[in-house]
Each structure stands twice: as C-alpha cells, then as structure tokens.
Amino acid sequence: MFVNKPSKKRTSGFPSPAEDFAGASLDLNQRLVPRPASTFLMRVSSVQYKHLGINKEDILIIDRSLLPRPGKTIVTIVDGAMRLLLLGSHHRLNLQTDFWGVVTYVIRKL
Numbered sequence: 638m639f640v641n642k643p644s645k646k647r648t649s650g651f652p653s654p655a656e657d658f659a660g661a662s663l664d665l666n667q668r669l670v671p672r673p674a675s676t677f678l679m680r681v682s683s684v685q686y687k688h689l690g691i692n693k694e695d696i697l698i699i700d701r702s703l704l705p706r707p708g709k710t711i712v713t714i715v716d717g718a719m720r721l722l723l724l725g726s727h728h729r730l731n732l733q734t735d736f737w738g739v740v741t742y743v744i745r746k747l
Contacts, residue, residue, distance in 0.1 A: 680696050
C-alpha cells in the first residue's frame with residue numbers, strides 16, 4: 638500500500654520569482670565604499686558636467702585615498718571651488734592644492 642506523507646512545507650499558488658534570491662543581500666556600503674574613512678558623497682549642483690556623463694543632482698562617491706590617474710574623473714579645487722575634471726595625460730596637478738579626490742561611482746535617480 639502506498640501512503641503519501643504530508644509535506645512539512647505548505648505552499649499554495651505559484652512560487653515566488655524572487656525565491657532564488659532570498660538568501661542574497663546587497664550591501665551598497667560594502668560594494669561601493671571599500672575605504673569608509675576616506676570616502677565622501679557629493680551631490681552635483683550644475684549641468685556643466687554632462688560631457689563627463691554626470692548630470693545635475695547625481696551623487697558622486699569620491700575616494701580621497703586614491704591617486705589621480707589619466708582617464709579617471711577627479712575632483713579638483715579651483716579658486717576655492719570644487720570642480721570635476723576628466724584627467725588626461727597632459728594635465729599637471731599640484732597634489733597639495735589642486736587635487737581633492739577620485740570619483741569612483743556615480744549614482745543617478747532614473
């Protein structure tokens with residue numbers, strides 16, 4: 638004689654599409670801020686950086702512990718104001734006065 642044993646797991650309807658991802662969590666601090674002591678957030682207040690792919694109201698994650706390298710977007714201080722610059726090989730920076738940090742991520746609201 639065949640007897641069905643009741644399952645301890647009771648379900649009804651369809652399984653959740655998110656069931657495969659139930660155990661995984663996403664910690665943005667862990668992924669985007671590897672060095673918290675030297676990382677800062679900055680909101681862009683100008684439309685003048687569209688050529689860098691950065692829009693007004695974007696949030697920049699900036700790491701001050703990184704050294705500037707060609708091809709990286711950096712934060713500089715010009716006449717007392719912070720400015721963004723795509724660093725080229727031809728740029729000369731005074732690391733003591735001009736350079737502030739390297740942009741590592743851009744967060745944008747869609």
